[in-house]
Amino acid sequence: MPRWESDAQGRLERAALELFETQGYERTSVAQIARTAGLTERSFYRYFPDKREVLFAGHEIEAHLVGQVEAADPGLRPLEALLTALRTADEVFRSREFLLRRVRVIAASPALAERDLIKLAHIAEALVPALGRRGVQPDKARFIIDVAMAVSRRATSRWLADPDAAFSELVAQAAAELCEVAAPPAPTVR
Amino acid sequence: MPRWESDAQGRLERAALELFETQGYERTSVAQIARTAGLTERSFYRYFPDKREVLFAGHEIEAHLVGQVEAADPGLRPLEALLTALRTADEVFRSREFLLRRVRVIAASPALAERDLIKLAHIAEALVPALGRRGVQPDKARFIIDVAMAVSRRATSRWLADPDAAFSELVAQAAAELCEVAAPPAPTVR
DNA sequence: TCAATGACAACAGATGCTGTCATCACATAG
DNA sequence: CTATGTGATGACAGCATCTGTTGTCATTGA
Incomplete structure (x- = not known):
């Protein structure tokens, strides 16, 4: 049994697109995206250099x-x-x-x-x-x-x-x- | 006698160009630009909506x-x-x-x-x-x-x-x- | 069995940017 | 001459982005 869910990057991307659609880009924080994907804010920045990149990988x-x-x-x-x-x-x-x-x-x-x-x-x-x-x-x-x-x-x-x-x-x-x-x-x- | 030096915006622009040239954009803070121009950080944002705009007004x-x-x-x-x-x-x-x-x-x-x-x-x-x-x-x-x-x-x-x-x-x-x-x-x- | 590795959390901190209110010179009206 | 408004600025608090660092715990492989 793996300790973590797999495809963390994909989860972040899907969570971000979903949140951006519903609340808008400015009103969603990185912490919120990470929480939705079951990760921490710090982990987000391990996959993407900045907030915008989550849609441009x-x-x-x-x-x-x-x-x-x-x-x-x-x-x-x-x-x-x-x-x-x-x-x-x-x-x-x-x-x-x-x-x-x-x-x-x-x-x-x-x-x-x-x-x-x-x-x-x-x-x-x-x-x-x-x-x-x-x-x-x-x-x-x-x-x-x-x-x-x-x-x-x-x-x-x-x-x-x-x-x-x-x-x-x-x-x-x-x-x-x-x-x-x-x-x-x-x-x-x- | 005016209470403040004139041309605050111009002073900010010149200070920013100078500092960006010598230390680079990333390594100069808005507070530093403002100090150099004899203003506060808050005043910078009264003239420019963000740090980059100081070169694009x-x-x-x-x-x-x-x-x-x-x-x-x-x-x-x-x-x-x-x-x-x-x-x-x-x-x-x-x-x-x-x-x-x-x-x-x-x-x-x-x-x-x-x-x-x-x-x-x-x-x-x-x-x-x-x-x-x-x-x-x-x-x-x-x-x-x-x-x-x-x-x-x-x-x-x-x-x-x-x-x-x-x-x-x-x-x-x-x-x-x-x-x-x-x-x-x-x-x-x- | 145990050291190395990889994926993540936890925490601290610098910086960008915003909201709000106080301050003070100046102008203008009365 | 006083009052009052106006406009530029300072002071302060606060949130968000992004970074550095360190600790934790499975998994891997010798």
């Missing part, structure tokens, strides 16, 4: 994107490599049910929304060396990645709103929008 | 961009309106000297780097209604703004590195790079 998406970019056809141009990687990113998403709860909680709290931005920025930084291995200079790589992130945000936003769209399709659609937005205007012939 | 750039976009030629396409507004953004920059100190301090502290991201995100959100008045739907507007922010980051990065380049030129250069990156590859004829 894991680097699956970053790892997936970096891996896909590094494995992409060397003939692809950088932006295409990024968008190709993005098209399969939904494979590492968890259930939409879970994602929706999480997105709602994050949107409701400035502190969590900030943490979301930081995670995106970290993904962007992690992709710089991946493009570097394809011969792109760091500053230029960061620029291309920022453009890809804009496409990603556009696709993700649509994906969350539209329950049944294929993520891959939405990425392609956003990429088409990018061309349309960025292209110099066709000379208007009168 | 003011909304001049956001106001400038929103104003310029709203005043732009209605015939311009949305991205062009944004980039045109961006070209004159350096008018509200303070001295490069001050900006460089600030950028270095921000880059040295994760907490401040985060705050920087949030400020950019707020600018992006503030621009959505400005494009809305030009007939662009919110989600699409946000997408175009994200693309413009990528261009802005590219130009700003070059501007900080190159002491004498005209900001307006760097924006134009980054915009050209955008076309090149986003354009579908020219069909290779063999």
Whole structure:
């Protein structure tokens, strides 16, 4: 018989999401999360460096994107490599049910929304060396990645709103929008 | 004779920048900043909602961009309106000297780097209604703004590195790079 | 059998941030 | 000249986040 319940981290994550949903992020204390999960406040900080991180653990998406970019056809141009990687990113998403709860909680709290931005920025930084291995200079790589992130945000936003769209399709659609937005205007012939 | 020194907020800002430079952000306490500026900790929080904000007060750039976009030629396409507004953004920059100190301090502290991201995100959100008045739907507007922010980051990065380049030129250069990156590859004829 | 290890609790403390009330120079009215 | 209000600040108390440290007790393995 184990002395402690197993999966302490998972219990903390579930307790936190539940409490954030019902009382809001600001009004739930770390001590309360820990109590709900059957642990002490001090133990919480053994699993997560700070209160916000309880909703942001894991680097699956970053790892997936970096891996896909590094494995992409060397003939692809950088932006295409990024968008190709993005098209399969939904494979590492968890259930939409879970994602929706999480997105709602994050949107409701400035502190969590900030943490979301930081995670995106970290993904962007992690992709710089991946493009570097394809011969792109760091500053230029960061620029291309920022453009890809804009496409990603556009696709993700649509994906969350539209329950049944294929993520891959939405990425392609956003990429088409990018061309349309960025292209110099066709000379208007009168 | 005034009872207190004037420009309490400015004194706090200067003391904070100085202390962050010499000891780092984490290792300087709010009480220390306030003492250095000849005030109490409590007074610090009357001027700034939290410790990080002492380096981020003011909304001049956001106001400038929103104003310029709203005043732009209605015939311009949305991205062009944004980039045109961006070209004159350096008018509200303070001295490069001050900006460089600030950028270095921000880059040295994760907490401040985060705050920087949030400020950019707020600018992006503030621009959505400005494009809305030009007939662009919110989600699409946000997408175009994200693309413009990528261009802005590219130009700003070059501007900080190159002491004498005209900001307006760097924006134009980054915009050209955008076309090149986003354009579908020219069909290779063999 | 027993030492090492790992998972956790217990406690203390620094710091960030907030609420509340007192204080005191200054302005203005009477 | 006095009274009264106003606005900036200090003083103090308190909660929450986060960290350092140490003790406890199963489990593991020699």
